[in-house]
Amino acid sequence: MLTFITTIKEKILMNKSVFALLAGLMFFTLFFSCSTNQNSKKNTTQEEAKGSVKHESATSKVRWLGQWYGEGKKEVLVREMAREFELLNQDVDVDLTFPYQAVGIDSFGDPFRRVTDSIIKWVGTNTWPYDILVCDKYFYNDVSRLTNNSNWGQTYLVDFKNEKWYKDSHKEYVLATDEYTGNFGGIAPGAFLEGSWNLLFTSSVVEDKLGIKVKNYDMTIDDFIGYAQKVHAYNQSHSDKITFCATNYATMETVVNQLISSELGASRTADPLVALANVYNKLEILSQYLPDKQYHKYSTDRELKHEDALFHLHLTWVTMFWQRTNPEGEKKMRPCEYPSMNGKTASAYSGTYNCIFVIPKNAKNREAATRLMKFICSVDVAEKWESYSKCPTGLKSRMSMSEFGTDDFSNFSKHLTKKYDNRLVDATMSKNLFGKNLNVNFFTTDVLRGEMTASQAISNIKRQVR
Numbered sequence: 001m002l003t004f005i006t007t008i009k010e011k012i013l014m015n016k017s018v019f020a021l022l023a024g025l026m027f028f029t030l031f032f033s034c035s036t037n038q039n040s041k042k043n044t045t046q047e048e049a050k051g052s053v054k055h056e057s058a059t060s061k062v063r064w065l066g067q068w069y070g071e072g073k074k075e076v077l078v079r080e081m082a083r084e085f086e087l088l089n090q091d092v093d094v095d096l097t098f099p100y101q102a103v104g105i106d107s108f109g110d111p112f113r114r115v116t117d118s119i120i121k122w123v124g125t126n127t128w129p130y131d132i133l134v135c136d137k138y139f140y141n142d143v144s145r146l147t148n149n150s151n152w153g154q155t156y157l158v159d160f161k162n163e164k165w166y167k168d169s170h171k172e173y174v175l176a177t178d179e180y181t182g183n184f185g186g187i188a189p190g191a192f193l194e195g196s197w198n199l200l201f202t203s204s205v206v207e208d209k210l211g212i213k214v215k216n217y218d219m220t221i222d223d224f225i226g227y228a229q230k231v232h233a234y235n236q237s238h239s240d241k242i243t244f245c246a247t248n249y250a251t252m253e254t255v256v257n258q259l260i261s262s263e264l265g266a267s268r269t270a271d272p273l274v275a276l277a278n279v280y281n282k283l284e285i286l287s288q289y290l291p292d293k294q295y296h297k298y299s300t301d302r303e304l305k306h307e308d309a310l311f312h313l314h315l316t317w318v319t320m321f322w323q324r325t326n327p328e329g330e331k332k333m334r335p336c337e338y339p340s341m342n343g344k345t346a347s348a349y350s351g352t353y354n355c356i357f358v359i360p361k362n363a364k365n366r367e368a369a370t371r372l373m374k375f376i377c378s379v380d381v382a383e384k385w386e387s388y389s390k391c392p393t394g395l396k397s398r399m400s401m402s403e404f405g406t407d408d409f410s411n412f413s414k415h416l417t418k419k420y421d422n423r424l425v426d427a428t429m430s431k432n433l434f435g436k437n438l439n440v441n442f443f444t445t446d447v448l449r450g451e452m453t454a455s456q457a458i459s460n461i462k463r464q465v466r
Helices: 002-058 073-088 099-103 112-125 137-147 152-156 164-169 172-176 178-182 204-210 221-237 253-264 272-289 318-325 366-376 379-389 408-420 429-434 444-448 454-465
Strands: 060-065 092-097 132-134 194-203 243-246 309-315 333-336 349-354
Touching: 060 366, 073 092, 073 366, 073 379, 092 099, 092 366, 099 112, 112 137, 132 366, 137 152, 172 178, 194 204, 194 253, 204 221, 204 309, 221 243, 221 272, 221 309, 253 272, 253 349, 253 429, 253 444, 272 429, 272 444, 272 454, 309 318, 333 408, 349 408, 444 454
Parallel strands: 060 092, 060 132, 243 309
Antiparallel strands: 194 309, 194 333, 194 349
């Protein structure tokens, strides 16, 4: 019995030793494993940190002073361009700023005077806080006028005119027309993305008052005179006077210029002074109905008084502002084509293609900005512009007319595209008539107001040009 008990004790002691040994081995294994994992995690974290630092150091920033803030889908397009460019170019961050933010004023204010002043300052020092910036033909002209240097762009801005990718991305008409590069001192400093028409925006509210329906397309000068006659008759018997054509933004000279273009015809072989006389004879008839009489005052060029004028003379972009200042009134307005002389068609329609963004030669990140400009010149961006703005573009596009939609602007775009093949012209009357800018007083307003007859005006013009 004693021997049996001793044997059991020995076995128990032996088993305890084995258990202790196994427990020690398990502890060592767990400790080593945890230590290894911790070291592994530490090493991984360090590698990730190194990778993050490497990625950050490889990323450059392109600073962009944009355009179209608060202008509906045009603003959307700019933001999409910045975002999509970043996705396609992982090594570049786009720092997008709008003029309102840059000059620190309310988005309903007008920052453009300050932008012009800023560009003049940057030109003077050749230091540029932005790698790509808004500088359309209006800004460019302001800087030219205030610095007395119309060719300042040749010195300070990148010229893409001879780049193959740039030429391939634009419609041939745009780059073949001196007007567009001429707006920038003979250079092509960026994408001619924006196209805009000069329009007669017609108020359906006033149409109802007058009991008429204005033609959206193919309006003749006789139609135009007839509408003025209706407005004049209404004003003779009503106290709530109607303005025939509100010109708080542009003068009726743009309408007259389109009439001249149509009288000259697509071949432009007609005698310019004979064409001008034919147009002025019609203006003399029109003057009987006070077409230039402005019964209502406007605080800004973006104000809309949809119940007070039959026509508002403006460019296409104004609708984006009307949607903010008078959204209900904007819905009552529709685009109408400028009138033409009876049975005549101009070679091009009144409007323009505009380069919006430019790159300074001395930009800090010129290489990335140039890549962004190439992206802006792409077919995808061109199609988005047409879809979002319902306006033409100087860039090549795959969009067909059937894709434009059926709203008023889409239908208008289809009509002008078919009629004028996207040819737009924004020339002075002297260049339209004589092929060059001359210092000529055409007395257009005098004839429209009945202060001078057509024959008197033509005689005075002849003395100036011959």
